[in-house]
Amino acid sequence: MPVTLKDVAEKAGVSRSAVSRTFTEGASVSAKTRRKVEKAAAELGYSPNALASSLTTGRTKLIGLVSNNFHNPFFLQVFDLFTRLLQERGLRPLLVNLTDQTDPESTLQLLRQYSVDGVIVASSTLSPEFALAFQEARVPVVHSFGRIAASPRVNVVGIDNVECGRMAARTLIARGYKRIGFMGGPREATSTIDRRKGFNEVLSVTPGIEVTESFATAYSFDAGRAEMLNLLKQMPADAYFCGDDVLSIGALSAIADKGLNVPKDVGIIGLNDMDMARWENINLTTIRQPIRQIIDSSVELVVAMLDKPERPPEGRFFACEIIERGTLRPVKP
Template identity: 40%
Template sequence: MPDPDDTPKVRRATLGDVARRANVSTSAVSRAFTPGGSVSKTTRQKILKAAREVGFQPNVLARSLATGRSHMIALVTNAFGNPFINSVIDVFTTELQDQRLLPLTFNLKGNFDWGEAVNLILQYKVDGVIVASSTVDEVFLERIHDSEIHLIQAFGRYQGDREIDSVFVDNVGGGAQAARELLDRGYRAPGFIGLAPHVSTSRDRQAGFTEVLEAAGITPRIARAERYAYGQGQACALELFRTHPELDAVFCADDLLGLGALDALRHDLGRDVPETGVIGFNGIEATGWSSHPLATFRAEASQVVLNAIDMLTERIEAGRRPREHRIVSARFVERASIRPRPAPDA
């Protein structure tokens, strides 16, 4: 029986192998595999063809030592329990890979020490960080920024004094439209379920919602959840409607809160939905299920993530510049958790 140690070893192809095959210098090969490297299109194509023929794959780690860039981008979130984040990760990883960048994810969910996460990010020498969360501690954002790592906050809006870019959904506009949708359908005593005021998504959605209602002479009742979660929405709806039985609708700052509120109203309180209306926010897949049809605002996660990557790459290339905020619209999706609009007068 042959000794496994006697099995011939397969030698990895090198820059020199590609250079000889393409009849160019090794420096030309190196430039061809370096983003932004100075090499003609014709020569690059010849080198790439030669690389395929000899089975050459560039050593990304070696390249990072030579260029001072790791080409790794970190995605940090504390919302892996929310289905909405799945679409975020999908777009984020696909787009970065298309740009020949390396996605690296960090999970701050639960009791994970964010200080340890900062240390890990620093150890990996990432080129930039996208924080996909509105509930992460702003001290974490500031620690990343102060470590001179390029940083973008997605889906949240940083309120401090650092030059931190952000891209987020039009939460104020969505909250305002939620109020108008309820008023147009005859609801006159809506409530709101959201998170603590320091969470920008919830705060802004509540602000737009409240402004429109107060202009109509209505002050909404408010319930605060600890986090965006189904059970939290269920518990808050029970408390809110038992304390204020006159309420005839509720706008929830997140779909998981909305789905929990929907079940609390239907199954625990015996309310007729849509006579008692429910609206959520984010447009997760479950809101379209026949068992839980929930009117919502569809936040285009792809547009937020693409803008975040674009802003981050601009930061990496240009360095320091004034803080920038970008806002992405959200589209209202009507479903059976609210009354239909009344027919226009004949």
């Protein structure tokens, strides 16, 4: 039923090769032939089958977009940007929702069956090993929002979470908070581990600070709220560095429940600067992750891999900045 190359060739009175060349960038076709072919193609409503051509060219222009963060509104922005940027380059995102299936094997196999040209792993919770499995299978891969490494074994684009931990600590110290809490995301997430490390690194060399720590079970509102409700049962700290923004918002709701005031009674600083953080009824002080740059760079990197698959892995990390809003008290004069 769908119209093929052959149909167009017959209608235009030329060979199949001629039709194929008409639709191939930089192939040799005379103006006359091209005209005939284009006319026939338009009349028949022909458009070339990308999958058939991929058989010989070895390129599908499909990019696997793999994530396990379908509950964090921050990632809607991530998907929006990724899909737009990929589309702009003529690439097509094949979306994979990992749910709790974090073993790379089955995903690798799936994406191979579809001959994706490359893979983007968008996750701040997956271990570097996940992306590494693709790399080892010689599938071009970039881990976005992944863990920093001095000499990465796989392409990674993201932020320096250790440095973010330091920034958070310094910020809280500068505001004069003395009893400070780390309320991390899931214990095993690399982002949690790294942020905690940087955070403690600074606080441990600062005299007169009392540090506590706890972990939410997920990067989600409910987990943040539950954890903060728990913390509020005893005497809470003066201020918390929360695992991310959505966790922070959960914590804020718990604090409001208890009738405490933010930032007077408890201060909160988040991380991500998701769209919602600037909403006036949330107004969260947070550490901004330069999402646009991260995603731009990830796409650029995966495209570079397509052209040069043997390109050695690279790590690209972007600086974060503190976004001052209303959930921390002002710096002491």
